[in-house]
Amino acid sequence: MYNSGEGIEKIFPFDIIPRIISNTEWLRIEAGIKQRLKALNIFLKDIYHQQFIIKDGVVPAALVYSCPQFLREMMNVAVPHDVYTHVAGVDLIRDHDGEFYVLEDNLRTPSGVSYMLENRSITYRIFPDLLPKSNVLPVKDYPALLYRNLLALAGPQTSDPTVVLLSPGIYNSAYFEHSTLARLMGIQLVEGRDLIVHNHFVYMKTTRGLEKVDVIYRRVDDEFLDPLAFRPDSALGVPGLYWAYRKGNVAIVNAMGNGVADDKAVYCYVPDMIRYYLNEEPILKNVPTYQLADNDHRELVFSQMDKMVIKRTNESGGYGMLIGSAATEQEMDDFRQAITADPRSFIAQPIISLSSTPCYIDGKLQPRRIDLRPFALCGPSGIDIVPGGLTRVALREGSLIVNSSQGGGSKDTWVLGG
Amino acid sequence: MLSRVADTIYWLARYMERTQSMLQVIRIQYIASQDEPHYWGWQPLLHTYGDLSEKEIKQRAPHTPQVLYHLVFDRQNGASVYHNIVRGRENARAVQDHITKEVWQSLNDYYHLIRQDSVAHQTLGEDPVSGLDGLIQQGVLYVGTVQNTMPRDEGYIFLKLGKFLERALQVTDMLRLNQHLFGEESEHGGAPELRYLLYSLLGYELYLKTYQGQLEARSVLELTLYNADFPHSLLYSLGQLLRYCERLKDKSRPESYEQLRFLIGKARTTVAYSTLESQQGEALGKFLAQVRGELLEVAAALSSSYFGNG
Numbered sequence: 001m002y003n004s005g006e007g008i009e010k011i012f013p014f015d016i017i018p019r020i021i022s023n024t025e026w027l028r029i030e031a032g033i034k035q036r037l038k039a040l041n042i043f044l045k046d047i048y049h050q051q052f053i054i055k056d057g058v059v060p061a062a063l064v065y066s067c068p069q070f071l072r073e074m075m076n077v078a079v080p081h082d083v084y085t086h087v088a089g090v091d092l093i094r095d096h097d098g099e100f101y102v103l104e105d106n107l108r109t110p111s112g113v114s115y116m117l118e119n120r121s122i123t124y125r126i127f128p129d130l131l132p133k134s135n136v137l138p139v140k141d142y143p144a145l146l147y148r149n150l151l152a153l154a155g156p157q158t159s160d161p162t163v164v165l166l167s168p169g170i171y172n173s174a175y176f177e178h179s180t181l182a183r184l185m186g187i188q189l190v191e192g193r194d195l196i197v198h199n200h201f202v203y204m205k206t207t208r209g210l211e212k213v214d215v216i217y218r219r220v221d222d223e224f225l226d227p228l229a230f231r232p233d234s235a236l237g238v239p240g241l242y243w244a245y246r247k248g249n250v251a252i253v254n255a256m257g258n259g260v261a262d263d264k265a266v267y268c269y270v271p272d273m274i275r276y277y278l279n280e281e282p283i284l285k286n287v288p289t290y291q292l293a294d295n296d297h298r299e300l301v302f303s304q305m306d307k308m309v310i311k312r313t314n315e316s317g318g319y320g321m322l323i324g325s326a327a328t329e330q331e332m333d334d335f336r337q338a339i340t341a342d343p344r345s346f347i348a349q350p351i352i353s354l355s356s357t358p359c360y361i362d363g364k365l366q367p368r369r370i371d372l373r374p375f376a377l378c379g380p381s382g383i384d385i386v387p388g389g390l391t392r393v394a395l396r397e398g399s400l401i402v403n404s405s406q407g408g409g410s411k412d413t414w415v416l417g418g
Numbered sequence: 419m420l421s422r423v424a425d426t427i428y429w430l431a432r433y434m435e436r437t438q439s440m441l442q443v444i445r446i447q448y449i450a451s452q453d454e455p456h457y458w459g460w461q462p463l464l465h466t467y468g469d470l471s472e473k474e475i476k477q478r479a480p481h482t483p484q485v486l487y488h489l490v491f492d493r494q495n496g497a498s499v500y501h502n503i504v505r506g507r508e509n510a511r512a513v514q515d516h517i518t519k520e521v522w523q524s525l526n527d528y529y530h531l532i533r534q535d536s537v538a539h540q541t542l543g544e545d546p547v548s549g550l551d552g553l554i555q556q557g558v559l560y561v562g563t564v565q566n567t568m569p570r571d572e573g574y575i576f577l578k579l580g581k582f583l584e585r586a587l588q589v590t591d592m593l594r595l596n597q598h599l600f601g602e603e604s605e606h607g608g609a610p611e612l613r614y615l616l617y618s619l620l621g622y623e624l625y626l627k628t629y630q631g632q633l634e635a636r637s638v639l640e641l642t643l644y645n646a647d648f649p650h651s652l653l654y655s656l657g658q659l660l661r662y663c664e665r666l667k668d669k670s671r672p673e674s675y676e677q678l679r680f681l682i683g684k685a686r687t688t689v690a691y692s693t694l695e696s697q698q699g700e701a702l703g704k705f706l707a708q709v710r711g712e713l714l715e716v717a718a719a720l721s722s723s724y725f726g727n728g
Contacts, residue, residue, distance in 0.1 A: 170512045183515045194422050205421040205726040207572065209671045 032284030069259020149379030197240030431580030
């Protein structure tokens with residue numbers, strides 16, 4: 001992803017046929033995601049404070065403490081308005097029964113929202129008048145909603161808060177998205193080297209001298225954020241940022257340490273969290289998941305490896321996974337060895353035949369597998385989900401991997417009005 | 419404006435100005451190498467725009483296509499035209515939200531143009547002048563696009579500061595490279611070289627209109643140093659630098675502005691209050707070195723008080 005020099009810009013293919021979601025389906029998705037995020041937010045607050053959920057035996061302590069994204073540095077840190085997951089992208093898939101299942105929760109720095117916006121603007125150009133006539137709900141409010149939430153996080157003593165978007169820079173594969181969002185919100189796009197911390201306040205270096213920064217929408221991962229607190233070799237972060245955050249002098253979006261809630265092994269417990277914190281039944285189901293740290297599960301998975309997808313718990317982007325039906329004996333053996341050595345880092349799920357939708361490929365309509373990533377914004381005033389999301393398509397025939405890094409494309413997603 | 423953004427925009431302008439000036443100089447040198455019976459060779463340019471050792475320069479200098487390749491297309495040569503364009507485009511990409519889409523596209527097109535095999539093929543083999551003309555035209559397109567689309571905001575000021583600082587440096591370097599033409603003893607033999615120097619600075623026609631007739635070292639120097647209407651004279655570039663610097667006044671910290679204004683004013687005064695009479699012989703070299711030093715001080719002041727580098 002970070003190869004330098006030539007060829008750092010890649011094409012993300014777009015399919016012109018929109019994917020359509022009816023209003024009733026959408027209302028269910030929306031309610032399901034809101035419920036889930038509410039529980040995950042409480043979970044994060046709980047896990048970094050009193051840890052009732054561990055004490056009551058709902059989530060095992062070993063699971064939480066063995067998660068590499070669990071940050072002890074975040075213990076007892078008061079985050080503004082108790083919001084951790086300001087921007088979340090929840091990946092949904094549809095199985096043969098027609099139900100939407102949650103495949104994973106992305107609570108760290110989910111990307112793809114710029115493609116949702118771009119895809120819509122391509123659609124209204126190639127199909128004039130079609131959108132209004134079909135009663136498609138708009139997605140264009142996303143930047144305004146995000147900006148409103150970011151502003152609300154600034155301390156009450158600041159009358160004219162400065163909000164910035166912190167990007168790793170032009171070599172990051174999502175740089176296009178960072179500059180698009182900064183432009184749409186009218187905020188500065190900064191890199192780590194533009195910021196300094198002085199007396200636990202964050203400033204950006206401008207041609208007029210230093211200017212105080214109140215809110216940072218960061219698209220840099222936790223471990224790179226502050227070389228003094230996390231990885232010392234990080235050149236993308238800002239030394240001292242962590243302490244400025246802890247002091248409450250700057251708001252960081254999303255909060256640090258969210259990885260413990262979207263860990264793929266913790267994922268199994270999200271339905272229990274919903275029951276425990278909200279006393280509700282989950283609206284959206286999880287995909288059945290086997291934790292390989294459990295001996296019985298491991299034996300079961302090893303015996304039916306060809307029917308399983310095995311994933312590393314802390315990887316994303318379609319890396320570090322094995323699809324049993326397409327793997328060679330050698331690959332399966334490698335995974336068996338890796339799992340036996342470190343079972344906590346793997347989970348297994350039965351292969352789900354993702355639903356397919358027509359795509360216009362080589363002059364014909366052909367079925368291709370898809371998923372759906374709606375984007376949710378949590379702010380002090382509640383959770384907003386713009387009606388739509390990013391529909392990713394596995395463009396290779398028969399493929400189940402929709403990630404853009406692995407030959408995936410995207411479609412415009414239409415949510416119809418009621 | 420973020421310091422990094424200002425820095426990036428300023429260097430974008432410097433790379434593009436350098437590209438334009440290099441291409442024009444190389445084009446004229448190539449014509450001279452074809453048209454001039456007593457051609458003086460590529461060595462001085464290889465010293466200025468290349469990174470070769472003495473030995474390599476001796477080997478390559480007689481082979482015009484090799485020289486053109488090294489100066490224009492060589493990806494190993496960090497100072498080649500190719501590298502300038504790549505860097506200019508990289509800078510533009512990093513500040514896409516501060517330049518117009520049109521400016522970005524013109525730079526992106528420039529990048530794709532110089533990467534085309536057909537352009538290299540034409541420049542190195544078939545018709546070097548047309549090949550170089552194609553590249554120069556794309557550069558002119560960039561200049562016009564900036565002029566026509568960029569809002570006159572802080573970013574524009576840094577574009578102009580970069581452009582005119584680079585131009586002043588390039589003119590100074592060209593004069594230093596051709597110092598021997600202005601010495602007392604070379605009055606008789608220097609005429610063809612003087613003509614090519616004027617061509618390289620795009621000033622031949624203006625020279626003819628201003629001085630009519632014969633080429634004189636003294637008049638050429640007067641034109642390139644002092645003529646206020648000549649956009650490639652040193653005084654003109656310094657005047658523009660001062661003009662854009664003054665537009666920064668309400669956009670800077672007072673102490674940064676004072677320092678920059680002082681240094682640019684100083685360099686401009688050094689040129690404006692010098693006389694041709696005082697620059698006979700070796701004095702010219704000293705004078706040009708002084709101007710160059712003062713220009714570099716301006717660059718250092720911009721870097722430290724506006725771009726936050728050290």
